[in-house]
Amino acid sequence: MAELASIGSYEKKDTGAQPSSRLFWRIGYHTRINLWGLAFVLPTLIFFVVFKYGPMLWAIALSFDSYDMISAPRFVGLDNYRALLSDPIFRETLVNTLVYIGGSTLLLTVSGLGLALAVNTGIPGARHCMTAMFLTNLMPIIAVCLVWRLLLHPYGVVNQILQPFGVGRIDWLTNSATAMPAIIMVTVWRFAPYFMVVFLAALLALPDDYYEAAELDGAGPVRRFIHITLPLLMPTIFFVVVVSALLSARIFLMPYLITGGGPGNATRVLSMLIYETGFSYFKMGQAAAISVVLFAIMLFFTSLQMRLFSRSERIYL
Amino acid sequence: MTSLVAAAPRRPSHHRQVLRLRKAVGLVLLATLAFGFIIPILWMTVMSFQAGEKMFQLRTEWIPSVWHFENYPNALSRAAFAQYFLNSGVVSLAVMIGNVVFCTLAGYGLAKFRFPGSSIVLLLILSTLMLPLEVTLVPTFLVIHKFEWINTYQGIVAPLLIDAFGVFLMRQSMISIPKDYIEAARIDGAGELRILLQIIVPQCWPALSVLAIFSFRDSWDQYLWPLTVVSVDGLRTFPLGLVQFGEDYGNPPTEQMVIAVLATIPVFLLFAILQRSINRGFGLSGLK
Numbered sequence: 001m002a003e004l005a006s007i008g009s010y011e012k013k014d015t016g017a018q019p020s021s022r023l024f025w026r027i028g029y030h031t032r033i034n035l036w037g038l039a040f041v042l043p044t045l046i047f048f049v050v051f052k053y054g055p056m057l058w059a060i061a062l063s064f065d066s067y068d069m070i071s072a073p074r075f076v077g078l079d080n081y082r083a084l085l086s087d088p089i090f091r092e093t094l095v096n097t098l099v100y101i102g103g104s105t106l107l108l109t110v111s112g113l114g115l116a117l118a119v120n121t122g123i124p125g126a127r128h129c130m131t132a133m134f135l136t137n138l139m140p141i142i143a144v145c146l147v148w149r150l151l152l153h154p155y156g157v158v159n160q161i162l163q164p165f166g167v168g169r170i171d172w173l174t175n176s177a178t179a180m181p182a183i184i185m186v187t188v189w190r191f192a193p194y195f196m197v198v199f200l201a202a203l204l205a206l207p208d209d210y211y212e213a214a215e216l217d218g219a220g221p222v223r224r225f226i227h228i229t230l231p232l233l234m235p236t237i238f239f240v241v242v243v244s245a246l247l248s249a250r251i252f253l254m255p256y257l258i259t260g261g262g263p264g265n266a267t268r269v270l271s272m273l274i275y276e277t278g279f280s281y282f283k284m285g286q287a288a289a290i291s292v293v294l295f296a297i298m299l300f301f302t303s304l305q306m307r308l309f310s311r312s313e314r315i316y317l
Numbered sequence: 318m319t320s321l322v323a324a325a326p327r328r329p330s331h332h333r334q335v336l337r338l339r340k341a342v343g344l345v346l347l348a349t350l351a352f353g354f355i356i357p358i359l360w361m362t363v364m365s366f367q368a369g370e371k372m373f374q375l376r377t378e379w380i381p382s383v384w385h386f387e388n389y390p391n392a393l394s395r396a397a398f399a400q401y402f403l404n405s406g407v408v409s410l411a412v413m414i415g416n417v418v419f420c421t422l423a424g425y426g427l428a429k430f431r432f433p434g435s436s437i438v439l440l441l442i443l444s445t446l447m448l449p450l451e452v453t454l455v456p457t458f459l460v461i462h463k464f465e466w467i468n469t470y471q472g473i474v475a476p477l478l479i480d481a482f483g484v485f486l487m488r489q490s491m492i493s494i495p496k497d498y499i500e501a502a503r504i505d506g507a508g509e510l511r512i513l514l515q516i517i518v519p520q521c522w523p524a525l526s527v528l529a530i531f532s533f534r535d536s537w538d539q540y541l542w543p544l545t546v547v548s549v550d551g552l553r554t555f556p557l558g559l560v561q562f563g564e565d566y567g568n569p570p571t572e573q574m575v576i577a578v579l580a581t582i583p584v585f586l587l588f589a590i591l592q593r594s595i596n597r598g599f600g601l602s603g604l605k
Contacts, residue, residue, distance in 0.1 A: 034432040
């Protein structure tokens with residue numbers, strides 16, 4: 001009886017309440033539930049508008065201005081872009097960035113897949129080897145840079161290890177021919193174990209029956225790899241290519257700390273140029289123009305990404 | 318006849334021996350590879366105990382003849398590294414919590430609800446992967462400047478607070494959870510937030526662990542953004558302090574390695590705590 005009474009009083013309170021909540025109840029059960037979904041997404045959406053899309057639009061607008069943060073922005077049309085085109089340092093930096101993206105994307109994909117295949121051979125203890133390799137991916141990037149700067153010193157460990165193989169002393173970081181390959185090598189060391197994990201997850205998810213059938217038909221390991229593993233892994237390979245390209249496009253700290261962009265400008269990349277132009281020379285408009293160029297590069301890879309995601313629902317971090 | 322009988326059991330054991338040998342060779346090769354990968358980590362650790370003057374000669378004593386434990390207090394006393402580590406800790410914990418909370422909310426909203434424009438929202442969030450801080454550095458700085466957050470914790474944390482990758486990771490880990498659980502809870506009168514916390518989140522620990530460690534690592538070793546937004550010594554994160562320390566003292570390698578080791582420990586520790594869960598988060602539970 002007491003229960004009934006409480007229900008009654010509850011109902012009375014509800015029906016006598018604000019008309020706005022009545023409207024809320026009238027819009028239908030499913031719509032109401034789905035509005036909760038919007039509510040969950042809203043903070044993230046607002047965040048991205050304020051800290052991603054807003055700034056990007058601002059960068060595009062700013063790239064037509066001359067702005068030093070002291071006097072008001074002044075519209076200069078395409079001058080910033082014209083200045084970039086005629087700037088040999090910018091052109092060199094752009095080429096460096098593309099070379100770096102190309103080199104590290106290729107090597108990261110190949111070595112990531114290679115490592116994953118090596119770990120996925122059913123060898124006991126493979127899991128521990130994988131964990132050990134993955135540690136390189138967890139080291140703070142600043143520690144990575146400082147350690148490798150010393151390892152790649154002319155008298156450093158890399159040259160000591162290469163010495164028995166008859167390789168002479170290489171000035172890795174001060175020679176313009178080896179500086180970029182050295183940075184790419186460090187990148188591979190740092191990130192390949194991560195892509196190994198991505199590939200490994202994909203390999204473990206492959207169905208066994210194809211392999212059993214192929215083995216019964218007498219296909220060797222190489223043919224099984226080419227005709228079964230590779231085609232099934234195509235979406236993952238595509239994913240890794242895009243992600244490692246996006247990752248390398250934004251590289252900053254490695255060249256900044258390991259070589260300082262040198263020798264000359266041999267390892268200077270666009271993100272370094274953005275920082276220097278904006279915050280050392282306070283040419284905000286010019287820096288924004290370089291940002292737009294870097295954005296265009298990333299847009300290219302992201303559009304590839306879009307095609308990937310429309311095709312497959314799987315995603316890895 | 319007798320030879321045949323005797324030969325029959327020997328063949329499989331011979332085969333097994335070959336198999337075992339192949340596995341042993343494989344293990345040795347794989348272990349060598351893994352060892353090659355962690356040489357720089359070992360080198361860093363060993364060097365942090367090395368005598369300073371030996372380091373300048375870059376002679377690597379793989380097992381130091383004298384372990385210089387005093388390198389650690391020495392390095393820490395040269396600059397305000399306690400403060401720098403504290404700043405980094407505050408920033409990366411805030412970023413980690415922000416990512417875990419908001420990516421879970423947004424991931425759930427995108428995985429289990431169909432509101433008007435939900436596919437466009439998904440696309441918008443995914444597209445921010447091409448807008449990392451390196452690209453939007455200048456205007457993001459101007460935004461933070463407008464908010465008057467230069468040289469504040471919130472200024473360092475704000476642009477890092479949510480990452481699109483995290484949203485997707487959470488969405489993908491929730492998308493396969495059967496809708497029946499959610500419907501049943503709704504019929505029982507559970508609120509939407511309670512459904513998320515008590516039914517969805519417990520099934521997402523692996524993805525949450527992956528998200529936690531990656532967002533912690535990425536903000537712990539973030540360099541470019543604090544460099545841009547911080548100009549007072551008291552707010553420097555440890556990467557800034559470490560580079561400044563190198564510039565002030567002519568890059569003393571031993572002491573830089575000390576700080577590098579100390580900086581690596583928290584990430585490794587977090588990984589050790591979450592490791593089992595992280596492996597499942599990556600889908601590696603089937604690995605031997």
